[in-house]
Amino acid sequence: MKLLMLSHQVPFPPNSGYPIVVYNTIKGLLKLGVEVTLFSINPYKEKTDVDDIYDPIFEKIDFHSYNIDTEVNIWGAFFNIFSNQSYNVSRFFDDEAAKVLENILRERDFDVIQFEGIYVVPYLETVKEHSKAKLIYRAHNIAFDVWERLALRERFTPRRVYLEFLSRRLKVYETEQINRFHQVFAISEPDRHSILRMGCQTRLDVFPVAIDFEKYNIDNTKTSFPTLFHLGAMDWRPNKEGLEWFLDEIWPDIETLNRELRFYIAGKNMQKQFFDYDSDNLIVEGEVFDAVEFMNSKAIMIVPLLSASGMRVKIIEGMAMQKCIIATSMAAEGINYKNGKDILIANTSDEFYRAILQCITQPNKWQEIGANARKTAERDHEINSNAKRMLNIYEKLILA
Numbered sequence: 001m002k003l004l005m006l007s008h009q010v011p012f013p014p015n016s017g018y019p020i021v022v023y024n025t026i027k028g029l030l031k032l033g034v035e036v037t038l039f040s041i042n043p044y045k046e047k048t049d050v051d052d053i054y055d056p057i058f059e060k061i062d063f064h065s066y067n068i069d070t071e072v073n074i075w076g077a078f079f080n081i082f083s084n085q086s087y088n089v090s091r092f093f094d095d096e097a098a099k100v101l102e103n104i105l106r107e108r109d110f111d112v113i114q115f116e117g118i119y120v121v122p123y124l125e126t127v128k129e130h131s132k133a134k135l136i137y138r139a140h141n142i143a144f145d146v147w148e149r150l151a152l153r154e155r156f157t158p159r160r161v162y163l164e165f166l167s168r169r170l171k172v173y174e175t176e177q178i179n180r181f182h183q184v185f186a187i188s189e190p191d192r193h194s195i196l197r198m199g200c201q202t203r204l205d206v207f208p209v210a211i212d213f214e215k216y217n218i219d220n221t222k223t224s225f226p227t228l229f230h231l232g233a234m235d236w237r238p239n240k241e242g243l244e245w246f247l248d249e250i251w252p253d254i255e256t257l258n259r260e261l262r263f264y265i266a267g268k269n270m271q272k273q274f275f276d277y278d279s280d281n282l283i284v285e286g287e288v289f290d291a292v293e294f295m296n297s298k299a300i301m302i303v304p305l306l307s308a309s310g311m312r313v314k315i316i317e318g319m320a321m322q323k324c325i326i327a328t329s330m331a332a333e334g335i336n337y338k339n340g341k342d343i344l345i346a347n348t349s350d351e352f353y354r355a356i357l358q359c360i361t362q363p364n365k366w367q368e369i370g371a372n373a374r375k376t377a378e379r380d381h382e383i384n385s386n387a388k389r390m391l392n393i394y395e396k397l398i399l400a
Helices: 017-031 074-080 095-107 118-130 143-153 157-180 189-197 237-249 251-255 291-296 313-320 349-361 363-380 383-399
Strands: 002-007 035-043 062-068 112-116 134-139 183-186 203-206 227-231 262-266 282-286 300-303 324-327
Touching: 002 017, 002 095, 002 118, 017 035, 017 112, 017 313, 017 383, 035 095, 062 095, 095 118, 112 118, 112 383, 118 134, 118 157, 134 157, 134 383, 143 157, 143 237, 183 189, 183 383, 189 203, 203 383, 227 291, 237 251, 251 262, 251 349, 262 291, 291 313, 300 313, 300 349, 313 324, 313 363, 324 349, 324 363, 349 363
Parallel strands: 002 035, 002 112, 035 062, 112 134, 134 183, 183 203, 227 262, 227 300, 262 282, 300 324
Antiparallel strands: none
């Protein structure tokens, strides 16, 4: 089985949501004997120095990448208004990158070509012109839905109007592209329903976030209590928005509950404004070297997302590390959880306050929820079972 994957980010190292999903997909399929070729867009903003990648998975694949400036440009955004393209997506297309992809397709035949997310779909025409492989689109989220929800919460009218414009353009693009593939993978059941409402008439299956549980070793002797933590990429607007809300509306009351309570904030691209919140009880760490070790050392995970789509990889990782997770229903969307058993749902400041109070006054409660979370994660998000099911679909597509 020869597979070509297209990604809009180099998934090495797998240190945030999208790279983790792509990396683990490759890892699981390699174990099953699939020959994997990966073509990645390498955006300047989060550029990976390919020469510095030292990873056994990287050594087992045929890797290609192309550097592109995907940064939002004021003039580019302005002139895009007068086109019929989605600015969110068009920033990831480059003619030279398409030529690199064309050369890959000329040199080798593939059985399956998998597009990892909407931002590599602009290369579909190149693929269709130079390959007869079966084509799969993996929706890591419903992209327009993220922008639509952001627009609903935006109070500054000009910005809200522009966000609404971007979400409409993106919705048209996603809807037009969805039936151009032989197979679609949704990342969650809610996203599957959204894709069906978009008019999807092709094969559609759900593949949730998959992780390798051998990586998530738990050592409770290293866990300090009482501690809260938030971990996520802070250049992603929903993370930034949600954390600001928690720090402004909820944390001041939480901070007074216990003099020993500490709240740790970590994540790549930590913005300067968050360091202004730093205090004796609130520690802003920025990007951490080892996310798993960071999670292992803390007790209660806070995920206050107010707008998102897809599935939060960091929540799955937190569940794997037996963390008690307190999250909004938006953040936990797509995860097969039971509120109060393997996660605590809080959508208002009062609900967050009560959930955190319960956890720090009843240590057995957060430990019990964490243990249940690990079992749920093992049941639904194990890398090998997901890879086997994915390969089975590849084989059926080829025979169809």
